[in-house]
Amino acid sequence: MANESTVSGAAANAASASRGADIDGELVRRMQSGDERALGTFYDRWYPIVNGLVARMLKSADDVEDVVEETFWQVWRQANRFAEGRGSVQTWILTIARSRALDRLRATRRRREDSIDDGGENLASLAEPSFAPATNDPSLAVEHKERSQLIRAALGDLPREQREALELGYFKGLSQSEIAERTGQPLGTVKTRMRLAMQKLRDRLSPLHEVAR
Amino acid sequence: MIPELSHEEAFAALDAAALDALDSAEREAVLAHADGCESCRHELEALRATAAQLAFVSPLSSEAVPGSRERIRSRLTARAGADARVRGLAPERKPDLSTREYRAIRARINVLAWRRAEWLALAASILLIVGIGVMASVLRDRENLKEALVGATASTQRSQQASDSLRSLVMSRDSLIAGITGRDVAMVQLTSSAAREPSAMMFWDRSRNGWTLIAHNLPTPKPGRTYQLWLVTPTAKISAGTFMPQNGEAMVRATYALARDSLRAVAVTDEPAGGMPQPTGSMVVIGNATK
Numbered sequence: 083m084a085n086e087s088t089v090s091g092a093a094a095n096a097a098s099a100s101r102g103a104d105i106d107g108e109l110v111r112r113m114q115s116g117d118e119r120a121l122g123t124f125y126d127r128w129y130p131i132v133n134g135l136v137a138r139m140l141k142s143a144d145d146v147e148d149v150v151e152e153t154f155w156q157v158w159r160q161a162n163r164f165a166e167g168r169g170s171v172q173t174w175i176l177t178i179a180r181s182r183a184l185d186r187l188r189a190t191r192r193r194r195e196d197s198i199d200d201g202g203e204n205l206a207s208l209a210e211p212s213f214a215p216a217t218n219d220p221s222l223a224v225e226h227k228e229r230s231q232l233i234r235a236a237l238g239d240l241p242r243e244q245r246e247a248l249e250l251g252y253f254k255g256l257s258q259s260e261i262a263e264r265t266g267q268p269l270g271t272v273k274t275r276m277r278l279a280m281q282k283l284r285d286r287l288s289p290l291h292e293v294a295r
Numbered sequence: 296m297i298p299e300l301s302h303e304e305a306f307a308a309l310d311a312a313a314l315d316a317l318d319s320a321e322r323e324a325v326l327a328h329a330d331g332c333e334s335c336r337h338e339l340e341a342l343r344a345t346a347a348q349l350a351f352v353s354p355l356s357s358e359a360v361p362g363s364r365e366r367i368r369s370r371l372t373a374r375a376g377a378d379a380r381v382r383g384l385a386p387e388r389k390p391d392l393s394t395r396e397y398r399a400i401r402a403r404i405n406v407l408a409w410r411r412a413e414w415l416a417l418a419a420s421i422l423l424i425v426g427i428g429v430m431a432s433v434l435r436d437r438e439n440l441k442e443a444l445v446g447a448t449a450s451t452q453r454s455q456q457a458s459d460s461l462r463s464l465v466m467s468r469d470s471l472i473a474g475i476t477g478r479d480v481a482m483v484q485l486t487s488s489a490a491r492e493p494s495a496m497m498f499w500d501r502s503r504n505g506w507t508l509i510a511h512n513l514p515t516p517k518p519g520r521t522y523q524l525w526l527v528t529p530t531a532k533i534s535a536g537t538f539m540p541q542n543g544e545a546m547v548r549a550t551y552a553l554a555r556d557s558l559r560a561v562a563v564t565d566e567p568a569g570g571m572p573q574p575t576g577s578m579v580v581i582g583n584a585t586k
Contacts, residue, residue: 116384118375125368133364134353143360148502151367158375169340176347184315222355229351237352251316252349258316273311280310284345 102127102225106171113161121158128154131226132179139183139253140190149186153179184255236286244279247272300324305335313342370473373466407437474498474505474548483561485510485582495580497561499553506535508547508561513540513579516565522579523570526553527560537570558584 106127112120129150136149156178164174237245250256250264258276262269298320300308305328311317312325329335378384411433474480475498485495485508495510508524516522516539524535524547535549560583565576 113375116379116382118372118379121375122368122372125371129364129368130355131350131353134355135350138353143363147360147363147367151371154367154371155374158371158378169344173340173344173347176350177343180347180350181315226351226355229348230354233348233351248314248349251311251314252346256316257318258311259318261316273307276314276316277307277310280313280342280345283348284342287345287348 103170103172107166110161110164110171113158114164118158121154124157125154127222128175130222132175135176135179136183139180139187139255142190145186145190149179149182152182156182180252187255233287236283239286240279240282244275244282247275248279248283251276298324300328302328302332302335305329305332306338309335309339310342313339313346369469373469376462377466407433407440411437471507471548474500474503474507475509477502481558481584483558483582483584485561485563485580487578487580493563493580495563495582497582499558501555504550504552506547506549506551508535508545508549508563510540510545510547510563510580512543513545513563514543515540519568520565520576521568521570522563523566523574523576524549525562525564525574526551526558527562527584528553528557529559532562532574534570534572537566537568560584 106124109120109124109127113124132153133146133150136153137146140146140149153175157175160178164171237248240248246265247261250261251258256264258272259269261267261276262272265272267275305325308317308321308325309329312322312329315322317325329339411430477500479500479502481499481501483497483499485497487493493510493512493514495508498507498509499505500507506526513522521537521539522545523537526533526535533551533553535551536547538545538547560581562574562581563579564574565579566574567576
């Protein structure tokens, strides 16, 4: 059950996200008409978040740079295919970034036949992240920090097994059968854990992504 | 063939599809069902929005390599500008109608138009001849101002064209610099045994399949002859184009996708004008790429 301060934090963050969604929508419309300056502004807004996500998923700095560039290039090339009624700009770009990072992660894994043991960084370490000076935009940093706290709180409320299934799927790019193999659990158990985790997370975070539409 | 799933089976797998955590066959089956099922499609969009929120758990990250943020930005905007022009998307740069000069001229035209009406009224009621003279004078003024307006507009357009031209030049330079200084660029030095030694360097931007040859001291080919650039692999000699030097200097740019480990040498030969499918003439410079 969310407490009162979490709810008011979500409301403040929702209002801020709504303003950001308006700006992003306008930038995408300008990109659709071929305005490359809009891509520059969009990049400035989203680089710290996209780079943060990609850097968390990939080890090599070269891979991170490539994938970040591929992500924004895909945004530019597919701006015309973005349909506002079908989802938010935020979901769109973060899905692209994660898909490109997953492609790279899986290709690297196939190439090196790497062990998927990756040194152990995980979502379970829900301590406050250190905020590197990645953005000059204080409002973005504040919005990100508040949003991050809300999501971490929601994740922190999940049972450890559900959180682990989510983390291995989202950040490590493992399929459910790979997670089952890695954790030694039956596939059906992994599916159930992941489904429950997503349902709970969706309930807790719905105020955030509804305004982002 | 994609296996068909029942609505219940597909619906139960949507959360994993949103996380891209299904094996490929199952993923395709779920997405195929969602394509034709409105409720599953909406559910999948909502779950993807939830999954996207997880990105915010990662701390805002500063660039891993110093300067990479600006480097990516500059490459992206240059590529996007060129792409917009190729696709005919570039927004037309009209003369800036908000410039002070333009506004002043427009304002004066408006004022004079009103004044002209007043003069006409006076001329009609008092002095027809004087009125006509004044009107003629006002019309002359107006025409002069129109010409000034046209001149100012043309000047703005010329400035815009000059700006576009300079921009294009800068982009071309940026592209060249990226092609020879990128972090994934390999270099092959080409040498010759001739007296006044021609020399060349080939830069291979492997991530963009870009090739840039810069050559010096090349003698002018005989009439009917040209230089031809070759990429030599274990199985083929691939033409990368023909070129003519100017004052002994040449720069050749080409795009060709080649596996990273397949380049054995780069060579320039003297060939009949128009080039040949395989090298037939004498070697001018050659560089071993396996060193």
